[in-house]
Amino acid sequence: MxxxxxxxxxxxxxxxxxxxxxxxxxxxxxxxxxxxxxxxxxxxxxxxxxxxxxxxxxxxxxxxxxxxxxxxxxxxxxxxxxxxxxxxxxxxxxxxxxxxxxxxxxxxxxxxxxxxxxxxxxSADYRTGTGEQRQVALSQQMTVQMNTQTRINVRAPEAIELLDGEAEIFASGARQPVTVVAGAGRLLAQSARFNVRHTDDAVCVTCLAGAVEVHWQQRRQTLDAGQQLVYDERSVQAATAAPAEEASAWRTGALSFVGRPLADVVDEINRYRPGRVVLRNAELGRRLVRMRFSIGQIDGALAMIRDLYGAQMTSLPGGIVLLS
Incomplete structure (x- = not known):
C-alpha cells in the first residue's frame, strides 16, 4: 500500500x-x-x-x-x-x-x-510562478508582459506560443506582424497592444489598442480597440465589447469582477495565492458578485467573500482554505 x-x-x-x-x-x-x-x-x-x-x-x-x-x-x-x-x-x-x-x-x-x-x-522558455509577473523584451518590435502562472515558448524573435496563463503583448510597428499562438488560434498584429488569456481550454483575446487579427481554422476576424472574443478547440465566438478595464486590471496590481460567478473569482484567487482555496458550496459558487481587490492583498479578498457573501472559511495548514 x-x-x-x-x-x-x-x-x-x-x-x-x-x-x-x-x-x-x-x-x-x-x-x-x-x-x-x-x-x-x-x-x-x-x-x-x-x-x-x-x-x-x-x-x-x-x-x-x-x-x-x-x-x-x-x-x-x-x-x-x-x-x-x-x-x-x-x-x-x-x-x-x-x-x-x-x-x-x-x-x-x-x-x-x-x-x-x-x-x-x-520546460517552458519563460514562466512565472504564483503571484509573479515578468516583462520579456523579445525584440524591438515585441514585448511580452507575463501575468502569474504563465508559460510561453519562443518560436522566433517576433513569435511566441502562449502555453497557458495570461500575457499582454506590445507590438510596435513591425514590418511583419508579430505572432502569438494560443490554443487552437493564431493572433497577428503590427502595431497593437492586446491581452491574451489561455486558461483551461479557452482563449480570450482582448484588443486594448490598435488592431489584432485572429485566425481560427479557416476563419479570420479583426479586433479593434475595446473588443474581445473567446475561442476553444471547437468554436470561436463573435467579437463583443470588452468589459471596461477588466482585462488589463492585473497590470495595475488589481483584479476586477463585475457580474461574475463567485467560482470564477475563487479560480482567479488561486492563480495569485500559494496554497489552495477550495470552494465546497456549488450554490455559493454560482452567485454573481461585484468585487475589486489588490493582488498584493489577496487574502483580503477571502475576508471580503466571507463578510459580503456569508461564506464559512476553514483554514488548514499549507495555505489551504475551504469555503462553504
Whole structure:
C-alpha cells in the first residue's frame, strides 16, 4: 500500500517513525484532493498536525522540499526526465518516507494542489510562478508582459506560443506582424497592444489598442480597440465589447469582477495565492458578485467573500482554505 492509497484518518501509533509520519503527510495531500473531503476531515487534519512537532514539520516539509527542488527540476526539464530523485542532507531523516519517494515521477507531473512547479511548467522558455509577473523584451518590435502562472515558448524573435496563463503583448510597428499562438488560434498584429488569456481550454483575446487579427481554422476576424472574443478547440465566438478595464486590471496590481460567478473569482484567487482555496458550496459558487481587490492583498479578498457573501472559511495548514 502506498501513501496515496492509505486513508489518513486511520489511527497511527504515537511512536511512528519519521518515515511513517512522512507517508501520512503524503496521504493527507491525497485526501485533500478527493471530492468528499469533509469538515470532519479538516478537523482531523488539524489534530494530526498538532499531534507532535514531527507531524507539523512533516506537513510543512511536504511543501517546502519541493520548492527546494526547483533548481534540480529546471535542470532536468529540458531532457524531459521521466524519473527524478532528490538528495537529503547527510544524517537527516527523510520525513517524506519511501512511499513518497517512489511516487516522485507522478508528483512531478501532477503536483497536488499546485504546491510546486510541474515538469511541463519548468520546460517552458519563460514562466512565472504564483503571484509573479515578468516583462520579456523579445525584440524591438515585441514585448511580452507575463501575468502569474504563465508559460510561453519562443518560436522566433517576433513569435511566441502562449502555453497557458495570461500575457499582454506590445507590438510596435513591425514590418511583419508579430505572432502569438494560443490554443487552437493564431493572433497577428503590427502595431497593437492586446491581452491574451489561455486558461483551461479557452482563449480570450482582448484588443486594448490598435488592431489584432485572429485566425481560427479557416476563419479570420479583426479586433479593434475595446473588443474581445473567446475561442476553444471547437468554436470561436463573435467579437463583443470588452468589459471596461477588466482585462488589463492585473497590470495595475488589481483584479476586477463585475457580474461574475463567485467560482470564477475563487479560480482567479488561486492563480495569485500559494496554497489552495477550495470552494465546497456549488450554490455559493454560482452567485454573481461585484468585487475589486489588490493582488498584493489577496487574502483580503477571502475576508471580503466571507463578510459580503456569508461564506464559512476553514483554514488548514499549507495555505489551504475551504469555503462553504
Amino acid at each position: 502506498t501513501a496515496s492509497d492509505r486513508d489518513p484518518r486511520d489511527t497511527f501509533d504515537t511512536a511512528d517513525s519519521d518515515a511513517d509520519i512522512g507517508q501520512q503527510a503524503a496521504a493527507w495531500w491525497a485526501r485533500l484532493r478527493s471530492d468528499d473531503f469533509t469538515q470532519a476531515d479538516a478537523d482531523a487534519l488539524r489534530a494530526w498536525c498538532a499531534r507532535s512537532p514531527a507531524h507539523a514539520r512533516a506537513w510543512r516539509e511536504l511543501k517546502q522540499v519541493w520548492q527546494a527542488l526547483d533548481p534540480a527540476l529546471q535542470e532536468a526539464a529540458p531532457q524531459r526526465a521521466a524519473v527524478l530523485a532528490f538528495p537529503l542532507r547527510p544524517g537527516r531523516r527523510a520525513f517524506l518516507g519511501g512511499a513518497l519517494a517512489a511516487g516522485v515521477a507522478v508528483l512531478a507531473l501532477r503536483p497536488p494542489l499546485g504546491a510546486w512547479p510541474s515538469l511541463q511548467e519548468l
